[in-house]
Amino acid sequence: MPESPNQQTLPLQFMKPINYILSFLIFIFACSEQNENETHNVEEKETLTTIWQPDTSLTVAEMILEIEAKAGFDITKSKLKLDTIFADCTKKNETDIRQFLENTHQCLNNHAKNNLPYSPLLSICLEYGFYDCDILSTLYLSLAQINELKIDALMTNEHVFLNYKDQKKEAYWETTTGNDKELSYYSEKYKISEQHIGKGRLLTPINKSDLIAMAYYNIALYYFQKQDFQNSANYIYSAIANSDEWCTAYNLLAQIFEQQELYNQAEIAYVQALELQPDSRQTRKLLKRLYKKLGCVEEMFRLQQ
Helix, strand or coil, X not given: CCCCCCCCCCCHHHCCCCXXXXXXXXXXXXXXXXXXXXXXXXXXXXXXXXXXXXXXXCXXXXXXXXXXXXXXXXXXXXXXHHHHHHHHHCCCCCCCHHHHHHHHHHHHHHHCCCCCCCCCCHHHHHHHCCCCHHHHHHHHXXXXXXXXXXXXXXXXXXXXXXXXXXXXXXXXXXXXXXXXXXXXXXXXXXXXXXXXXXXXXXXXXXXXXXXXXXXXXXXXXXXXXXXXXXXXXXXXXXXXXXXXCCHHHHHHHHHXXXXXXXXXXXXXXXXXXXXXXXXXXXXXXXXXXXXXXXXXXXHHHHHXX
């Protein structure tokens, strides 16, 4: 039964990711009531309480494929495709990062295919040649690892791009177009205030825990798109457990709750996302949609201020 839109919520500054475990249990109970006659084989799937950690000595792409394989996805063809990309795009003794980026862009373009349906899973994207900013950044980082070159990936709420040093100066590489951009380009395009840089992993180098979280997030998104909200919840909690300051993961958690008409929990997750990244246009849009659905005019007005 939908919760009252006027129900009081806890102050978000007291909320920690552990609180979502309680919401998760509520969610699982709700799902089990709706699916009494269904049998769920969850023994081989990752859950919040049994988070599997990949071999972090692998390249980024291999690590993500390993996570997807552990989740039950077939990576046979995608692993062969990745090996082909590594063979074609790796040049021995590559030391100039700028030249490496240009060569990698051209090589990956040769492997990409246009007009293919989007999938959040790396394995499917590799198999069919669909490369968005996430996939491209993953491949750039992997090839840089092979060449022992120092390159970082940075996140906005809606995009991933690369950061490297060019003659000891900070430089930024746009993987989708294969050229340099100023950091101000991303700040202006995605409306990022200077005082919020660094909050919620915003425009800070992505570490391996973040990458693992992104892999779990993409699995959660895959199940969400298939309206399998129980599996989606399992994996989004794994994502949050690995990187609990990532705004985008809380957005998806909120949408899972919203789909189950758990509106109070959805509001809490959206507001937590805004606590992490106050500039998030996507979070504000989603929360505004929730308030509109519930007829919360006053909350909508406050959100717009």
